[in-house]
Amino acid sequence: MGKLAFAAAAVLSVGAIFGADGIKDAMPFKFGVAIPARIFMRAPNDSSRLVERHFNSITPENEMKPASLQPKEGEFRWDVSDRFVAFGEKNKMKIIGHCLVWHNQTPHWFFVNADGSKADRETLIARMRAHIHAVVGRYKGRIHGWDVVNEAFDDGGRLHPSPWRDGIGEDFIELAFRFAHEADPDAELYYNDFNMFTAGKRRGVVEMVRKFKEKGVRIDAVGLQSHAGLKGPKVEEYEATIEALASVGVKAMITELDVSALPSAWGLTAEITSRHDYDEKYNPWKDGVLPKDIEKEHARRYFDLFKMYLRHADVIDRVTLWGLTDGDSWLNDFPVRGRTDYPLFFGRDGQMKLCAKAVWRLAQQTAEKKSKNGK
Numbered sequence: 001m002g003k004l005a006f007a008a009a010a011v012l013s014v015g016a017i018f019g020a021d022g023i024k025d026a027m028p029f030k031f032g033v034a035i036p037a038r039i040f041m042r043a044p045n046d047s048s049r050l051v052e053r054h055f056n057s058i059t060p061e062n063e064m065k066p067a068s069l070q071p072k073e074g075e076f077r078w079d080v081s082d083r084f085v086a087f088g089e090k091n092k093m094k095i096i097g098h099c100l101v102w103h104n105q106t107p108h109w110f111f112v113n114a115d116g117s118k119a120d121r122e123t124l125i126a127r128m129r130a131h132i133h134a135v136v137g138r139y140k141g142r143i144h145g146w147d148v149v150n151e152a153f154d155d156g157g158r159l160h161p162s163p164w165r166d167g168i169g170e171d172f173i174e175l176a177f178r179f180a181h182e183a184d185p186d187a188e189l190y191y192n193d194f195n196m197f198t199a200g201k202r203r204g205v206v207e208m209v210r211k212f213k214e215k216g217v218r219i220d221a222v223g224l225q226s227h228a229g230l231k232g233p234k235v236e237e238y239e240a241t242i243e244a245l246a247s248v249g250v251k252a253m254i255t256e257l258d259v260s261a262l263p264s265a266w267g268l269t270a271e272i273t274s275r276h277d278y279d280e281k282y283n284p285w286k287d288g289v290l291p292k293d294i295e296k297e298h299a300r301r302y303f304d305l306f307k308m309y310l311r312h313a314d315v316i317d318r319v320t321l322w323g324l325t326d327g328d329s330w331l332n333d334f335p336v337r338g339r340t341d342y343p344l345f346f347g348r349d350g351q352m353k354l355c356a357k358a359v360w361r362l363a364q365q366t367a368e369k370k371s372k373n374g375k
């Protein structure tokens with residue numbers, strides 16, 4: 001599928017080429033979206049209808065993180081996460097739990113004693129186990145798969161310092177996977193990280209998977225978050241990671257895909273503690289409209305990524321976008337606060353964007369070609 005198909009998709013209007021089905025129906029893998037409470041708590045609404053039509057998997061953007069579920073030891077808040085799961089079940093979607101063990105959005109109490117001193121290894125393990133058992137146990141048989149550990153490796157392939165690693169030791173990841181498996185033996189279990197295109201992180205994560213397989217620790221897939229920009233990372237760098245994962249016997253998932261359309265003010269990372277001061281030059285399109293040439297470049301970037309994903313549909317189990325509309329995206333406030341970004345498939349007005357049309361058409365053409373070839 002070269003320039004021609006892309007150009008064709010770019011000029012056709014959605015109504016002309018697409019029927020009443022959704023983007024998910026053209027995809028050979030699960031097609032998901034991260035949704036915030038505003039969509040599922042007040043469903044049905046315009047956004048929830050878009051989610052139902054175009055996606056068959058959902059991830060909670062923030063509502064199942066430790067800070068949301070267990071703000072104080074032993075005090076669980078289930079009201080919002082219950083509604084999230086009910087929304088997914090009503091629509092027969094694959095529901096993803098995000099995330100059990102992370103150093104961000106995890107309350108301080110997990111890591112300290114009553115007097116403020118650091119909790120020891122046994123206490124941390126007991127708290128981790130209790131949290132995982134409570135959360136995974138509550139949704140046993142209802143959540144398809146869990147991001148068990150999020151963002152533990154640095155770009156060099158080592159575990160970076162964190163209260164979990166420092167307090168428990170390097171086996172904290174394995175323990176988390178074992179506890180999750182105990183709590184729901186049928187749930188899929190994933191490791192999830194950003195910058196998965198870097199050679200170092202790829203090596204570190206692949207090595208972890210290999211060891212888990214050797215020891216019989218369940219791991220089903222590795223999530224490549226894929227917070228991308230217009231200029232990078234290279235498609236081939238992501239592709240190398242997908243191939244490396246396949247070689248050690250796990251699926252790859254694209255778990256948090258978005259493509260920022262703004263000039264990059266920093267290295268590519270999703271580490272939320274890194275920030276950059278506001279500067280007008282990093283926020284050039286404040287009125288909610290992208291210049292046509294940038295819009296095309298942005299659509300082309302998505303098109304190229306999906307072309308590669310579709311080629312690896314035997315290994316890629318799911319592709320999930322990190323948000324529904326541009327107005328929802330975390331990128332409007334990261335790493336520079338108060339910008340207007342355009343990273344997702346639907347505009348601030350809820351209309352389907354050029355990037356979505358191009359990708360949808362590409363997926364349809366790929367499916368047609370496959371069925372003609374009898375594959």
Ligand code: 9MR
Binds near residue numbers: 104105225
């Ligand atoms: O999109 C999420 C944003 O609303 C939160 O403020 C932020 C806080 O940690 O988390 C964002 O989601 C992150 C995800 O949970 C893990 N990978 C990076 C994502 C973007 O920061």
